[in-house]
Amino acid sequence: MAAGANEMKKTNRKYRYGMVIDLDACTGCGACMVACAAENNLAPAPAKVTDRTSITLMRVFQVKEPAPMPARKTAFVPMMCMQCDDPPCEHVCPQQAVELDPRTGIVDQMVQRCFGCRYCMAACPFHARYFNWFDPEWPAGMEQTLNPAVAPRMRGVVEKCDLCHGRFHEAQDRAAMEGSDNITYQPACAEACPAQAIRIGDLNNPDDPIQVQIGKPETFQFLVKLGTKPKMYYQSKHDWVKRLAERDSANGNSNRRDA
Amino acid sequence: MRSAIFFLTGVAMMLLGGWVGLPKVLYKQQAQPLDFSHKAHVVKAEMDCTGCHDFREDGSFAGVPKLDNCAGCHAEPVGTTANEKKLVEAHVTPEKEIGWLVYSKQPINTRFSHAIHVKKAELKCERCHGEHGKTETLRPYEYNVVSGYSRDIWGRSVSRLRRASHEGMKMDDCMDCHKEKGAVAGCLGCHR
Numbered sequence: 001m002a003a004g005a006n007e008m009k010k011t012n013r014k015y016r017y018g019m020v021i022d023l024d025a026c027t028g029c030g031a032c033m034v035a036c037a038a039e040n041n042l043a044p045a046p047a048k049v050t051d052r053t054s055i056t057l058m059r060v061f062q063v064k065e066p067a068p069m070p071a072r073k074t075a076f077v078p079m080m081c082m083q084c085d086d087p088p089c090e091h092v093c094p095q096q097a098v099e100l101d102p103r104t105g106i107v108d109q110m111v112q113r114c115f116g117c118r119y120c121m122a123a124c125p126f127h128a129r130y131f132n133w134f135d136p137e138w139p140a141g142m143e144q145t146l147n148p149a150v151a152p153r154m155r156g157v158v159e160k161c162d163l164c165h166g167r168f169h170e171a172q173d174r175a176a177m178e179g180s181d182n183i184t185y186q187p188a189c190a191e192a193c194p195a196q197a198i199r200i201g202d203l204n205n206p207d208d209p210i211q212v213q214i215g216k217p218e219t220f221q222f223l224v225k226l227g228t229k230p231k232m233y234y235q236s237k238h239d240w241v242k243r244l245a246e247r248d249s250a251n252g253n254s255n256r257r258d259a
Numbered sequence: 260m261r262s263a264i265f266f267l268t269g270v271a272m273m274l275l276g277g278w279v280g281l282p283k284v285l286y287k288q289q290a291q292p293l294d295f296s297h298k299a300h301v302v303k304a305e306m307d308c309t310g311c312h313d314f315r316e317d318g319s320f321a322g323v324p325k326l327d328n329c330a331g332c333h334a335e336p337v338g339t340t341a342n343e344k345k346l347v348e349a350h351v352t353p354e355k356e357i358g359w360l361v362y363s364k365q366p367i368n369t370r371f372s373h374a375i376h377v378k379k380a381e382l383k384c385e386r387c388h389g390e391h392g393k394t395e396t397l398r399p400y401e402y403n404v405v406s407g408y409s410r411d412i413w414g415r416s417v418s419r420l421r422r423a424s425h426e427g428m429k430m431d432d433c434m435d436c437h438k439e440k441g442a443v444a445g446c447l448g449c450h451r
Contacts, residue, residue, distance in 0.1 A: 169451065173317070173374040
């Protein structure tokens with residue numbers, strides 16, 4: 001029994017997937033958003049949808065440097081679930097529909113169990129969670145393009161980025177077939193990015209190339225002060241962009257375009 | 260005293276009625292499009308399971324074979340049975356897929372990987388599918404009228420007592436074996 005348990009430990013390697021996004025490379029083209037929506041079977045938004053009621057598991061924000069005009073610079077910040085190691089959404093879910101996956105470090109959102117109270121949306125400091133306000137509807141014929149590896153969601157549940165879990169499943173099957181224990185894959189956004197600004201890696205693996213990126217001085221994370229231990233990293237050589245990461249909305253120093 | 264007897268008899272009758280009657284109301288039967296004999300192929304034609312249920316190179320499982328797989332041997336009838344005649348005339352010649360009903364079909368939000376269980380964990384087909392690979396005829400497919408799920412998910416017996424290890428493949432049944440074998444899967448390991 002003890003030997004068996006040890007054996008399982010040996011084969012059941014634990015992953016901790018994270019991403020590094022290079023904001024200086026990001027051109028704001030939005031290819032990641034499109035690839036994300038297609039991969040995750042997001043239905044076309046109905047006409048009545050607003051900015052607040054739409055679903056964008058991956059969303060590129062435009063931010064402007066707080067400087068007078070000719071000198072003012074623009075940056076684009078792709079935001080999605082930060083896959084926190086201490087996720088506030090998990091703690092507040094009354095239904096235990098959110099779980100930090102012990103195998104992958106991905107924050108699992110279980111739409112099957114979600115009843116739509118939206119506590120998690122209030123708890124998420126990154127606004128990475130979205131509520132299904134409408135039944136998903138595909139124009140006739142378009143359901144043929146659905147991705148069979150991802151189950152569509154229904155009205156009344158919350159969803160978010162799960163680091164393209166369908167692609168992880170495929171990679172896991174491939175690894176099992178090859179007898180390998182190295183599960184590597186590319187989420188749709190990383191694959192689609194023409195600037196190759198998005199990198200994914202296993203943070204548990206000291207030899208993963210992503211560790212070099214994380215070690216760089218221009219690497220930072222958003223809202224570290226909240227202690228949620230996000231696994232998404234960002235890079236920029238510009239100080240004003242880095243300062244966004246800890247921006248305090250109360251001090252009025254807003255970087256928003258409409259400010 | 261008398262009222263207690265009436266009451267208990269009433270409870271017993273309701274229980275019995277529910278136990279016997281409910282499965283009849285809850286499950287509907289559907290006939291398979293064609294009768295298929297695993298025995299004729301595995302024993303008589305000496306085929307391997309992998310001849311029809313193979314893995315693709317990328318680790319995905321081909322599942323129930325497509326018509327192409329049958330057409331090689333059944334372009335013309337090899338035997339004399341009415342079944343085979345139906346196969347050739349209704350499916351192979353007009354190239355019309357056989358819409359097999361899959362007994363073990365899980366809901367669409369569930370993900371199951373044969374590569375992990377058969378290749379990595381080296382489990383036998385029988386552990387989860389029983390003796391289906393040796394059967395001569397196909398039993399009718401039954402589904403739950405409320406959920407639309409196959410009856411095999413819950414298992415044949417409504418009480419679930421004294422069932423064989425392959426009967427039923429509910430979430431708890433996956434979990435039981437995982438606990439026994441020390442396998443770890445998060446929610447999104449088995450869901451999508």
